Amino acid sequence: MSVLETRRLSFAYHRRLVVADMSITIHPGQLLAVVGPNGAGKSTLLRLLSGWFEPDSGQVLLGGAPVRSLRPQERARQVTLVPQMSEAAHDMPVEELVALGRLTRLSLRQRLLLSPLSAADQSAIDRALSAADVGELAKRPFRELSGGERSRARLAVALAQEARWLLLDEPEAHLDPGHAQTMMACLAAQAESGHGVVAAMHDLTLAAAFADRMLLMDQGRLVAVGEPSQVLTGPLVQQVYGGQLSVMANPDGGAPVVLPRR
Amino acid sequence: MTHPRRVLLLSALALVVSLVVGLWTGPTPVSLSQLTWSLVHPNQSLISVIIWQIRLPRVLAAALVGGSLALAGLVFQALLKNPLADPYLIGTSSGASLGATLMLLLFPAMAVIPVGAFIGAVAAVFAATAAARRRGGTSVVTVILVGYALSVILGATTALLLTLHANDLQTIFFWELGGLGGVLWPQVTELAVALAVGVVGVLYLHRELDAVAIGEEEAHALGIDVRRLRWQLIILAGLVTAVAVSASGLIGFVGLVAPHVARRLVGSLHRYALPVAVLGGASFLILADTIARSVPNIGEIPVGIVTALLGGPFFIVLLLRTTRLEGGR
Numbered sequence: 001m002s003v004l005e006t007r008r009l010s011f012a013y014h015r016r017l018v019v020a021d022m023s024i025t026i027h028p029g030q031l032l033a034v035v036g037p038n039g040a041g042k043s044t045l046l047r048l049l050s051g052w053f054e055p056d057s058g059q060v061l062l063g064g065a066p067v068r069s070l071r072p073q074e075r076a077r078q079v080t081l082v083p084q085m086s087e088a089a090h091d092m093p094v095e096e097l098v099a100l101g102r103l104t105r106l107s108l109r110q111r112l113l114l115s116p117l118s119a120a121d122q123s124a125i126d127r128a129l130s131a132a133d134v135g136e137l138a139k140r141p142f143r144e145l146s147g148g149e150r151s152r153a154r155l156a157v158a159l160a161q162e163a164r165w166l167l168l169d170e171p172e173a174h175l176d177p178g179h180a181q182t183m184m185a186c187l188a189a190q191a192e193s194g195h196g197v198v199a200a201m202h203d204l205t206l207a208a209a210f211a212d213r214m215l216l217m218d219q220g221r222l223v224a225v226g227e228p229s230q231v232l233t234g235p236l237v238q239q240v241y242g243g244q245l246s247v248m249a250n251p252d253g254g255a256p257v258v259l260p261r262r
Numbered sequence: 263m264t265h266p267r268r269v270l271l272l273s274a275l276a277l278v279v280s281l282v283v284g285l286w287t288g289p290t291p292v293s294l295s296q297l298t299w300s301l302v303h304p305n306q307s308l309i310s311v312i313i314w315q316i317r318l319p320r321v322l323a324a325a326l327v328g329g330s331l332a333l334a335g336l337v338f339q340a341l342l343k344n345p346l347a348d349p350y351l352i353g354t355s356s357g358a359s360l361g362a363t364l365m366l367l368l369f370p371a372m373a374v375i376p377v378g379a380f381i382g383a384v385a386a387v388f389a390a391t392a393a394a395r396r397r398g399g400t401s402v403v404t405v406i407l408v409g410y411a412l413s414v415i416l417g418a419t420t421a422l423l424l425t426l427h428a429n430d431l432q433t434i435f436f437w438e439l440g441g442l443g444g445v446l447w448p449q450v451t452e453l454a455v456a457l458a459v460g461v462v463g464v465l466y467l468h469r470e471l472d473a474v475a476i477g478e479e480e481a482h483a484l485g486i487d488v489r490r491l492r493w494q495l496i497i498l499a500g501l502v503t504a505v506a507v508s509a510s511g512l513i514g515f516v517g518l519v520a521p522h523v524a525r526r527l528v529g530s531l532h533r534y535a536l537p538v539a540v541l542g543g544a545s546f547l548i549l550a551d552t553i554a555r556s557v558p559n560i561g562e563i564p565v566g567i568v569t570a571l572l573g574g575p576f577f578i579v580l581l582l583r584t585t586r587l588e589g590g591r
Binding site: 047050051052072073075076077080081082083086088090091092093096097099100101103104106108111112113141157158161 | 343462465466467468469470472473475476477479480482483484485486487529530531533
């Protein structure tokens with residue numbers, strides 16, 4: 001089974017180390033939540049994993065090969081990234097947006113609009129639309145969607161790619177608690193079906209509830225990695241986020257809960 | 263019929279109407295039946311010669327130049343994620359013009375003017391996109407200002423070279439304001455070949471263009487080699503701009519107005535916006551050129567004056583709207 005791993009990975013931005021000497025191994029079939037305060041290097045780590053950023057030193061290996069050495073088409077079938085949502089919104093209809101997930105598989109005739117999408121492409125698009133629960137929105141322009149609908153539409157694009165590894169930067173941002181929960185359930189289902197899912201998150205309680213493993217980072221360094229109950233401990237959370245948070249056992253017996261304090 | 267297809271059909275009809283208006287208008291009055299007859303049966307009559315040797319090449323050149331500039335504008339707007347990008351405004355046309363002038367002065371005997379124009383155009387786009395891609399992001403308006411400064415510098419250099427070597431103000435006037443007078447069939451062929459290559463190339467890349475208009479990081483995640491795509495698009499847009507400028511000098515705002523109207527009508531999906539923008543740019547320039555050569559008592563003014571007077575206010579409105587959206591940056 002191929003794994004996604006980093007070896008002594010470092011990346012500097014304006015001479016400041018944003019990811020420092022990280023060595024991690026991520027297995028498919030799991031939902032890994034990457035947490036840490038603002039500026040911890042979560043987004044940069046995802047961009048290194050996706051091959052968008054070139055490491056200053058160290059390596060990102062996908063099934064043993066450096067991710068940036070793969071041909072772009074091949075890479076996109078292995079790994080994809082849903083970046084943080086930008087303010088700017090375009091007017092592409094959702095189904096056309098999701099069809100971009102099949103971009104690298106188009107033939108010459110399909111590119112020149114001489115023949116329609118293949119049945120395989122069309123069914124991948126339909127599966128992605130329904131898995132992300134945006135089938136109803138297929139004809140709507142992206143610009144007219146609510147924040148939650150936009151997040152789901154962007155997830156559908158990544159799902160249509162059918163990549164083994166799914167990286168997401170703050171998938172719960174802009175979502176109300178109900179929609180955030182639905183989003184995480186969808187990601188957990190993807191992990192269950194064999195994908196490797198890596199999500200950078202801010203909501204620790206939500207992350208702990210759905211993640212199989214958590215990775216806590218601070219100032220570009222790995223602080224802890226393991227099951228949520230091992231990573232979300234009072235001392236670690238206070239060390240990284242400051243003293244104003246407390247970690248409680250979940251009254252229902254599940255993952256730990258992070259509570260703010262005055 | 264879906265809405266975009268209807269718009270596409272109407273754009274094609276608008277082009278046919280513009281072609282007829284362009285062929286019909288001129289100092290020698292021609293009736294519609296004479297026009298049809300001489301188009302179908304070319305002969306040695308005066309009207310047939312006027313139609314075939316003067317009006318038809320000129321009207322077709324206007325259509326092809328308009329389509330080329332619209333195509334380049336559409337590509338730049340997606341590539342720079344900048345609604346104000348236009349080959350004239352960001353210096354591509356001036357780069358082409360300087361390249362063409364240098365070739366003209368260095369190798370006067372050789373037919374390499376479009377090659378020089380192409381090199382100049384690509385170099386100018388490269389400079390403008392480099393300004394747009396500084397780390398940390400650059401505002402939409404800054405890119406336009408840098409591009410405009412670039413276009414002024416390149417334009418001044420061209421004028422300087424022409425003044426020093428040719429001492430021919432008429433030529434400078436032509437380059438700076440654009441004109442379609444005296445276009446011959448060989449140039450029409452060049453324009454047609456360049457635009458065909460440009461349209462097929464951009465059509466081949468239409469989904470990549472959709473993706474990169476959303477964001478370069480998203481495009482990368484979808485499996486696009488963003489750097490390679492950028493070069494492919496710069497070369498295609500540079501090619502059509504270079505050939506258009508070689509034939510007609512600097513004509514502004516067609517590349518701004520046509521893609522905007524197209525996106526307003528059919529949305530930003532490039533498989534619809536591309537043909538509508540090209541057809542619209544072609545009609546727009548035919549009509550602008552028809553106005554330019556129908557000024558009472560003067561006869562003919564450079565078509566660039568007409569497109570600037572029509573497109574300039576459009577640009578100001580877009581600029582104000584964009585700066586308001588950007589929070590006055």
